[in-house]
Every structure is written in structure tokens, then in C-alpha cells.
Amino acid sequence: MKTSMKTSVIWSGISNHSIEHCLIEENQDGNLISSTIIGTYQKQIYKVDYCIQTDKYWNTLSVKLKADIDLALWDIELQKHGYNWMLNDKLIAALDGVADVDISLTPFTNTLPIKRIAFKEQNPAIIEVVYFDVLGHNILPVKQIYTQVSSDEYIYQNLATSFSAHITTDPQGLVKSYPKLFKMTIKNIQSVD
Numbered sequence: 001m002k003t004s005m006k007t008s009v010i011w012s013g014i015s016n017h018s019i020e021h022c023l024i025e026e027n028q029d030g031n032l033i034s035s036t037i038i039g040t041y042q043k044q045i046y047k048v049d050y051c052i053q054t055d056k057y058w059n060t061l062s063v064k065l066k067a068d069i070d071l072a073l074w075d076i077e078l079q080k081h082g083y084n085w086m087l088n089d090k091l092i093a094a095l096d097g098v099a100d101v102d103i104s105l106t107p108f109t110n111t112l113p114i115k116r117i118a119f120k121e122q123n124p125a126i127i128e129v130v131y132f133d134v135l136g137h138n139i140l141p142v143k144q145i146y147t148q149v150s151s152d153e154y155i156y157q158n159l160a161t162s163f164s165a166h167i168t169t170d171p172q173g174l175v176k177s178y179p180k181l182f183k184m185t186i187k188n189i190q191s192v193d
Helices: 108-116
Strands: 004-013 018-026 030-041 044-055 060-069 072-081 084-087 100-103 125-133 138-150 153-158 164-169 175-178 182-192
Touching (some): 044 108, 060 100, 060 125, 108 125, 108 153, 108 164, 108 175
Antiparallel strands (some): 004 018, 018 030, 030 044, 044 060, 060 072, 072 084, 138 153, 164 175, 175 182
């Protein structure tokens, strides 16, 4: 009998004045994450729905994202095939070998490398992600560094912009606090047989 776990999380976006409801379904075969974000930024009203499928080791397999930003629609499907990525059924060579995805407007995607990498405290892990700049309607590869400071604290750095943040996670690797950007407001867990 397979047991799965469902986690429901709500994050508040601080600078983007947003609210996100995220459902994470974990089982022995992999993980399915589905989420809805609504918010405003610089007078733009947006709604974003995303769905991420991973294997049981938290390697990203696919991402579906639908965004409505001031009535401008953006519909993306990204699928991994070995070391290659297909974007809306087209091979994108610039993304070859990229391991993770990072979606702006959500702290969830920080969980992907945190769950996937076997961190050693104070040893930086350099990764490359497929970065979804949702408000800018852009997708590009970006290098990032994660450094585990303690069992529930990480320093995140974006190498292209020199942005860094000290994020705090819960025992599941979900972001509790991302200063000036996101805060977990509630979380519920349910085991399902």
C-alpha cells in the first residue's frame, strides 16, 4: 500500500502584495505541486497558476505555467527529456543540463534544490536554474548559489544580479521566511493511504 502526504501552504508576498495557495502531494513515485498566486505589482494585477512534477528525488520533470498579467496571457509548458528541455514542444539548447526551475513570485521553487541537494553546512552549492521571470514574460538560464547555514537556514545568491537573501525553512524544506519577499502564513499536512 502506498502512502502519500498532502501539504497545503499559504504564503503572503510582501513586496508583490500577493497571496499563494500551494498544494504539495508527495508519494513514493514522485511529487506533484500545484499552486495559484494572485497579487499586484506596480499597478499590474496578476494571477499565476503553476504545476510542477518531480521524481521521488525532487528532480524537476515538468512545469506548466499559466499567467494572466493585466489581461496579457502567458501559457508555458516545460518538459525535461534527459539533459534537455522542451519549451512548448521546442528543444531549447540554452537550457541543456539545467537541473532546477525558479519561478518568480513564489518561494516554493527554493524548495526544489533544498530537497534535491545533499548539503554540507557552509559548503556552497552552485546550481543553474530555468528562471521564469513571470512579470517580464521571459525564461532564461540563471546561476545561483545555496549555502546551508544550519538545519533550517540557507543563504541564497543570484550570481547574475548579486542579489542574496537569508531564508528560513521548516522541516519539510518549505520556506517559512524570505525577508522582504515572502512569509508562510499557514500550513496543513495530511497523510493519505
